Amino acid sequence: MIRIISMVLLLSAAGINAQVGINTTKPEKDLSVNGTMKTSGMIFKKPLEKLGADENYTFVIKSPAPENKITAYNDSFVPNSPAPINLIQFKITCDPSDKDWVNQFDTKINSSKFLVVISSFGFTQAVRTYSADWLTPVPQIFAYSSGGTWKLKADYQGFAPDSAFPTGVWTLNLLVFDKAYAKEVNTTQNLGASTGAATAPLIQ
Structure with a gap:
């Protein structure tokens, strides 16, 4: 019963404020989590929301062994774990x-x-x-x-x-x-003259 009431209160707060904070009293988005999080699936909003002028980004990467966790990239991983x-x-x-x-x-x-x-x-x-x-x-x-x-x-x-x-x-x-993040494209073109053009765009 306590769990049901807590969930109802949480959903009610979400409906009123349109923002939910976990371990924070000042949520910045629809859901703000201050701490670690584990999920079996994640749904992204389409289109992805742009960062504000005063907001920064974090590059997410797998940390070196033996942790092998998805975490924010930082310079302490180098040279043990290369960056993209x-x-x-x-x-x-x-x-x-x-x-x-x-x-x-x-x-x-x-x-x-x-x-x-x-x-x-x-x-x-x-x-x-x-x-x-x-x-x-x-x-x-x-x-x-x-x-x-x-x-x-x-x-x-x-x-x-x-x-x-x-x-x-x-x-x-x-x-x-x-190469997990970069694409290598190889092509051979026969110009037959001093000028020419690709037969098709390699990337677009």
Whole structure:
């Protein structure tokens, strides 16, 4: 009987105030919960309500083992548990015999689980060529998957720092996306000319 009366009072309060608070006297939405919550199913309002100008958001993620709970993401999970999008920086000292060449550097990042994009780079030394003076050095920098991990290559092909300069150091900034949240689309297009267009939009 007590449970029935409590439920009636709760529903009556909801009907009067249009907002219900659990463990809070100042509910901000139709239902505000101040504490933990467990549910076997959840229904979202359609369309989803926009955040107010003074409201913030929380990214929900599975916490690291052994807890494995759905919780608000925070920086303490890193590096034990990667975020959906990660920024990783490598500083790689080149081979002294070449001074600007990085070949097949293994990041040990699982290529079946993550997608890697080189977002920016830097090199510590000036480079030159001993052939034509009008040539402009263009770096060859890319990430590729091989043997189950992401590898890196960086080189000024046909150019090198002067022999009097110290060995160069590459700074490579990687954006690493968890494939559970990122979609990778591959396509091959045959232009047949100098210009062209995709046969269909890959995403829209």
